[in-house]
Amino acid sequence: AAKHAGVRHRSHQSELDVVAGEQALLAAEMRAALDTGQFRVVYQPIVSLPDGRIVSVEALVRWEHPTRGFVSPVEFIPVAEQNGLIVELGAWILRTACAQAVMWRNELGEAAPERMSVNVSARQLAEPGFADVVASVLAWTGLGARHLIVEVTETAVFGGGQTVQTVKDLHELGVKIALDDFGTGHSSLGLLQTIPVDVLKVDKSFVDGITMAGRHAVIATALIQVSNGLGLMAVAEGVETAEQAAELHRLGYRLAQGYHFGRPVAEPDFTGARVAVV
Ligand code: C2E
Ligand code: CA
Ligand code: CA
Ligand code: CA
Numbered sequence: 001a002a003k004h005a006g007v008r009h010r011s012h013q014s015e016l017d018v019v020a021g022e023q024a025l026l027a028a029e030m031r032a033a034l035d036t037g038q039f040r041v042v043y044q045p046i047v048s049l050p051d052g053r054i055v056s057v058e059a060l061v062r063w064e065h066p067t068r069g070f071v072s073p074v075e076f077i078p079v080a081e082q083n084g085l086i087v088e089l090g091a092w093i094l095r096t097a098c099a100q101a102v103m104w105r106n107e108l109g110e111a112a113p114e115r116m117s118v119n120v121s122a123r124q125l126a127e128p129g130f131a132d133v134v135a136s137v138l139a140w141t142g143l144g145a146r147h148l149i150v151e152v153t154e155t156a157v158f159g160g161g162q163t164v165q166t167v168k169d170l171h172e173l174g175v176k177i178a179l180d181d182f183g184t185g186h187s188s189l190g191l192l193q194t195i196p197v198d199v200l201k202v203d204k205s206f207v208d209g210i211t212m213a214g215r216h217a218v219i220a221t222a223l224i225q226v227s228n229g230l231g232l233m234a235v236a237e238g239v240e241t242a243e244q245a246a247e248l249h250r251l252g253y254r255l256a257q258g259y260h261f262g263r264p265v266a267e268p269d270f271t272g273a274r275v276a277v278v
Helices: 012-035 073-083 086-111 122-126 130-141 163-173 204-208 215-229 242-251
Strands: 039-048 054-065 069-071 115-119 148-152 176-182 199-202 233-236 255-257
Touching: 012 054, 012 073, 012 086, 039 086, 054 073, 054 086, 073 086, 086 115, 086 122, 086 130, 115 176, 122 130, 122 163, 130 148, 130 163, 163 176, 199 215, 204 215, 215 233, 215 242
Parallel strands: 054 115, 115 148, 148 176, 176 199, 199 233, 233 255
Antiparallel strands: 039 054, 039 255, 054 069
C-alpha cells in the first residue's frame, strides 16, 4: 500500500504470500489452541434504554495466544471458517456460553440476564445437523431454548445448502433468531421474509452518525419502524456515547449495546448499580 512506500520493498505478490503463510500458521496454531484451552468467551451487556437493566449478553470469543498475545476474532474467525475448525470452536463457544448462562441463573436468579446471544458463522449454519447440535447443548447445559439467541448474518443465511431450513429448525426449538449487522447486506429487508427473525441488530455504521441530523438518523428511524411494525426487538449496536444513547431512545429504540454501557468482559457486573443510560 502507498503508506508503506519506501518502508517495504516487497512486491504485491510476495505480500500476498506472506498473508497466506500467516493464515496457514494461524490455522495450525488454532488447532493447538483449542486443545490447550487458549480460547475464552467474554460477554458484553445488552441494556434496556428506558431503565438501564442488562437484559441479555452477547458472547464473544477471545484468543489469548501464548506468544502473539491477543488475537482478534476479526483475524481468526475467517481462518477458522476456511479450514472448518469453526465447527468445533463454535460448538465449544456455544457450550461455554450456555453453561455460563445457567451458572448465572443459579447464582443470581432474577438478576441474571434473561438471554444469552451467541454468534453463529456461515460454516456452522451450513453444517448438516446444526440444529441438533444446538438442541443437545441446551439439553446438556439445562438452558431453556427461550434463553438463547442465535445471531446470524445475511451472508451466513444465504450461504447455501440447508441454512434457511436450519434457521427454521432452530426457531422451532424455541431459540430466538437475531439478524446481525442488520442493514449492511444486500437484501436485509428481503431476509425478513425468508427466515423467522426475532431480533434486529442495527449495525454500528447507522449508529455512528446518529447525533448529526442526516442520513444515519433517517435510516435508524426507518429501521426501528420496520422492527416495531413486525413486532421484533431492535438492538442498536456500537453505542459509544451518552448522546447516541439519548438519541436512540428518542427515536424509539429500547435496546442497545456498546462501549458506553460496557465492554465485553469475562464477568459482567449484573448486581451492581444500573448502567447509566441517558
Ligand atoms: P459482531 O458480532 O458484530 O460483534 C460486535 C463487535 O463489536 C465485537 O467485536 C464487539 O467487541 C465490538 N463492539 C461492541 N461495542 C462496541 C462499540 O461501542 N464500539 C466499537 N468500536 N466496537 C464495539 P469483536 O469481539 O472483536 O468481534 C468482532 C466480530 O468477530 C464479531 O462482530 C463477529 O462477527 C466475530 N465474532 C466474535 N466472536 C465470535 C464468536 O464467538 N463466533 C463467531 N462465529 N464470530 C464471532
Ligand atoms: Ca454479533
Ligand atoms: Ca454486529
Ligand atoms: Ca460485525
